[in-house]
Amino acid sequence: MSDNQLRTRTPDAPAPRSIAPGPRATAALRAAAPALAVYAAVRALGLLVLWAAASATGKDALTRLSGRWDSVWYQRIAEDGYGYTVTLPDGALHSDLAFFPLLPALERGISEVTPLTPGGAGLLVAWSAGLLAAWGVFAVGAHLHGRRTGVVLAALWGVYPTAFVQSMAYTETLFTALAAWTLYAVLTGRWIAAGALCVLAGLTRPSAAALIAALAITAAVTLVRECRAGGGAGPVLRRNGRMIAGVALAPLGWLAYVVFVAVREGSPFAYFDVQAQWGNNIDGGRALASFIAGLPWPAALGLCAALGLLGWLVVLCVRQRQPLPVLVYTLAIVVISLIGAGYFGSRPRLMMPAFPLLLPPAVALMRLRTTGRAAAVLAVLACLSAGYGAWTLLGAGPP
Template sequence: MAHVSTGPARVVAHLGNRVRGRPPGEGRRLKMSAVTAIGLFVAVRLCGGIVVALAASSSGRRPLPLLGYSWDSVWYLRIAAHGYDLPKNLAFFPLYPGLVRAVTALTPLGGIAAGLLVSWAAAAVAAYGIHRVGVLLHGPAVATALVVLWGVLPHSVVLSMAYTETLLTACAAWSLYAVLTGRWVWAGALAALAGLSRPNGCAVTAAVLAGAAHEVWRKRGRGVPHRLWMGAALSPLGWAGYVLWVGLRKGDPLGGYFAVQRRWGSRFDFGRGALRFTEHMMLHGARLIFPMALLIVVVSTLLFVLLILDRVPLPLVVYSGVLLLIALGGAGNGYFQCKPRFLLPAFPLLIVVARALVRTARARPWHATVVASALAGFSFAYGAFLVVFSRPAL
């Protein structure tokens, strides 16, 4: 498939050419590719869940409470049941607990089951959105590899937990797809929802605004559709609206939310805290989860450089870059091991790897099978270790 240069307009034009020149049956082939990708994603996550269940059973614990009521899940489910009744609750954004509350109100499911249902459904929607972005850029084979790679990341067990990363990724993938195809209102609305899902949801807003700014610059400000301005205006409303609401509740409109985060020991220090922790870890050693987190952050940084060199569309670079910046620069007591989880929504970082895997599969299918199997096996084993045996919070 031809290379796609930077900028939403180029991608839209490229997509239009593909649609006009689509041979008979290609639409069906793309649908089958999406079904295959989502099916493989569900399969690998089910296998990961089975490994977690076996590990939990061996330690005398139940898997569903581990997946649905651990660490941050406890806070989200409390908000879903009781609202923002505690000052510390205000650190958690409202979209996920709101959806959980809606599910418990409309179905007989309890909080844990509802939380898992929302997360699993969001993971499937995210996988489909990632596939659509991958098809747009490099065709169905790379798109399928991209989805599967996202499902077998070392921390992908989080995609099976009652956490918010799946919800953010779902909103982000479809917002980015909307930007790349010129659907600006949809892009802005989904960016607003992403901003209501997690603190780092602001990365989606940055991507939409970058895409809009590039389009305005390309047109020199002339003939810019009003939908672009509307989408750009919508995009920050979720994140900024919640931060302002928390600030008003705390009596400090601009600083109240960040004061709540500081009570959790969370702050942005441009990576100084992470460097100090890394130095301490190198000198004195640490549990497996900490060096693994460092390795994942380093690899993610290298993948971001490769993403830039690959000249993917600007919104994808900005989105991934903001997520990486937040993960690198954020600091907090006991949060170093969470950095890989913060990077889970950064699926564009895997585009270069997906392309390499597809090339390998075409030239040496056995090698690609071994690589994919090794990644999946490590993901399942490490995910079970994180959930069942590791003490630090994910």
């Protein structure tokens, strides 16, 4: 394992106490301003195309963003708490315990102190978290490959094929914001902050398991490497006390909710039973293989090509020698998204928080001879993403 993959702070990075927190945050926001502006522009384009398409077809764009599919479940939890269950015709139970509590808690809190409904509060959270996520994505990209690459990385995340979900009252933007800033905290040696952010991520989505694994594996490799270097277990543990504390803190949010469901339902594995009722159990990829096998051969070939592209991006991330926490997080998100038995159409959405997959394309775009060419590519991608988003949101099925 190379030092590059394990590094947590660049050699020329400023000492964390060299600048007062206020001015440092202001400077960081100023540096991220181009990335936030580009991200806001591409998401605004998506909303504009959705509004135009919805108006042309006599549909309500706002309802498509805040009042359908998973967002309805979150709003019901925000209004009434947990306890709602739907029995399907085949006897399967869909319980609201499948949904983690941070988003509905924020929706409830905002709706109680503002005129917003829980749905409106969900949109406020999603859109605000989208900007925070773009900032965190930029921060990771800029830390690893420079400020311009960070801007392009944030833009690419904003034009991801299912980026329309970033404008919905869903948890993807909130989780990505927490994940990006957790990874940035690890890369810059702020382990306690990373652990605290990971606690919040663990209250947002079950895929926080990927983030917890990234912190734990990075810490374990660091400790083993330092012990092998002859430091002795005692001094190594004392020297890395903050890292160990951050790793111990990281899983508490995820574990707290799993324990809550277990106590409520009277079974230690109740949360996993709830997910299985929703069809979200882990099957090792059998459901994905069966779905592909059942497609007409042109569609099956196209999907296999898309999976091949995904695999190529993963290889590029490894060849790019991304730092260990970033690489572990990315691989874990990809694996979790592929080995579940859930609805196939949700898999690209579940993979969207794996923003480091876009680092190789971002670096490649920066190698184009002119900034105009990179901008043109991003503009085309933004238009395609906006069109696909409008078509999907105005359709019948959930994303």
